[in-house]
Amino acid sequence: MNPAIETTQLKDIVAHAKEYGFxxxxxxxxxxxxxxxxYGxxxxxxxxxxxxxWWEAMTQLHGNVVGIDAAIFMHPLTWKASGHIDGFNDPMVDNLDSKKRYRADVLLEEKAAEYENAGDPARGAALTAEMGRLLTENDLAGVRQLIIDEKILCPVSKTGNWTEVRQFNLMFSTQGSAVDSDAPPVYLRPETAQGIFVNFLNVQKSARMKIPFGIAQIGKAFRNEIVARQFIFRMREFEQMEMQFFVRPGTEMEWYQTWKASRRRFHEALGLPAAKLRFHDHDKLAHYANAAVDIEYEFPFGFKEIEGIHSRTDFDLGQHQALSRKKQQYFDNDIDEATGKPYGNYVPYVVETSVGADRLFLATLCQAYQEETITEGEGEAQQTKTRTLLRLHPAVAPVKAAIFPLVRKDGLPEKAEQIFNELRFDFRVVMEERDAIGKRYTRQDLIGTPFCIAVDHQTLEDDTVTVRHRDSREQTRMPISALRGYIGEAVSFRRVFELL
Structure with missing residues (x-):
């Protein structure tokens, strides 16, 4: 029987995330x-x-990608060189009746999405293109007029009484010195990429890397978002997983396409279905990019970005070279077939892959959260009910297996504890004794545990247990000695990596 999967709303997922410790x-x-x-x-x-x-997929599967962990605080000139001090802005607009503040581009994007959902994608695309043109030209008056022309209303006041559109810098700043009140401000980094760029030569020389090569990093970033909503999708403190891939100028578009395809395969291998993923090319390119695309996932609130792939040219290294007056060049002794001579010194180009760890978490949770109709019992005792579960990939499930003694006597708890102690060095496992075993199965379904191991009286006789599978609810009898290999095979990262 195929379970009937019901569509869920974000509020159900938010409630589930709190109740079950996510x-x-x-x-x-x-x-x-x-x-x-x-995070619970x-x-x-x-x-x-x-x-x-993500880390192992980047640094373990690729011999030419290494990692770093850069500090959150950086010299203020870093953000001058990157353009964040002068240009890291979002267009904001206030509604005079509700006193609520919105991102002007988000209001227009949501209107474009309405057109697309209503079966008029051409109109939505035209609106997005016009918005991109106006923002590129920094025509904020034109952006406001576009909001008015589209009859976009404040969701709270239901009026279109809008202020002028203004630019709003998103960086948090703090005092840079406890003793010098005149010291320049230090910023909480709005992205993790700059920590990679300023360490480009340190990493290249110390790790003896040869172009093309990448530097990966996972770290916190901070943005003073105008509109922060949709649960953990848009936060002021968030975590990024970024890899900057340094390439020879002129090869960047080839690598851009390579990483674009590779990163989509990663999300599909993790369990996000192809039908709920799509590429979205940027209508307005950032100041550092010559190509940019988002991988979007269909959340309960629509298609939204979970990862960006950008061809950043040599902007970042070039800017840091100019402002620091320290060369950020690489000597390439490979032979240029066109000239017959080494490529020599150049500032590398960069292809970036940047995943929001929190957004990937939310996408994984939304995809895993399912309600299905199941049938239990036989004959007149047969009944149907709704089962809620998290169909998480076993490799990322918080708990890999739960061990249940059937009853709390006759030596079964002691046997269950013995199995727990044998497995806990390899996997995160839990042991539960309270309540009927059916309720214990339900609790583990709700947090996505792929396997439940029942210890019964037969276990004491022949050292076998019953393994219950989360997704199918099927049960398999096997020796205790086989558990480590059986669970290990299912939860191994290798199951994901084989699909990349």
Missing amino acids: VFQSSEIYDGLQAVYD PNGVELKNNLKRL
Whole structure:
């Protein structure tokens, strides 16, 4: 029987995430801090598994990608060179009746999405293109007029009484010195990429890397978002997983296409279906890019970006070279077939892949959260009910297996504890004794545990257990000695890597 999968709304996922220890509102006892969240016991395990999977896919599977962990605080001139001090802005607009503030581009993007959902994608594309043109020209008055022409209303006041559109810098700043009040401000980094760029030569020389090569990093970034909503999709404190791939000028578009395809395969291998993923080429390119595309996932609130792939040219290294007055060049002794001579010194071009760890977490959670209709019992006792579960890929599930003694006597708890102790060095496992075994199965389904191991009286006789599978609910009898290999095969990252 094929289970009937029901569509769920974001509010159901938010409620589930809190109840089962995935995500909590930060400082909730003080009514919370807007757009800041904490990861609970199951959430931190899932997020760490996703980060580790990404890290190993980058640095372990590719012999020419290495990692770093750069500091959050950087010299202020870093952000002058990168363009963030002068140009890291979002267009904001206020509604005079509701006093609410919005990102002007988001209002227009949502209107374009309405057209697309209503069966008029051409009109949506035209609106997006016009918005891109106006923002590229920094025509903020034109952006406001476009909002008015499209009859976009404030969701709260239901009016179109808009202020002028203004640019809003997204960087957080803090005092750079505890003793010098005149010291320049130090910024909380708005992206992790610059820590890679300023360490380009340090990494290249110390790791003896030869172009093309990449530098990967996972780290926190901070943005003072105008509109922070949709749960953990847009936050003021978030985590990025980025890889900057340094290439010879003139080869960047070939590598751009290579990484574009590679990164989509990663998301599909993780369990995000191809039908719910799409590429979205940027209508407005960032100041550093000559090509850019987003990988979007269809969340309950529509298609939104989870990863960006950008061809950043030599902008970043070139800017740092100019402002620091320290050469950021690589000597390439490979032979140029056109001239018969080495390529020599040049500032490398960069292809970037940047994943939001929190957005990937949310996409994984949204895809895994399912409600299905199942049938239990036989004959007159047969009944149907709705089962809620998380169909997480076993490789990233917070708990790999739960061990259940059938009853709390007759030596079964002691036997279950013995199995727990044998497995806990290899996997995150839990042992539960309370409640009926059916309720214990349900609890593990709700957090995505792929296997439940039942210890019964037969176990004491022949050292076999019953393994119950989360997705199919099928049960398999096997020797205790086979558990480590059986579970290990299913939860290995290799199951994901084989699909890349």
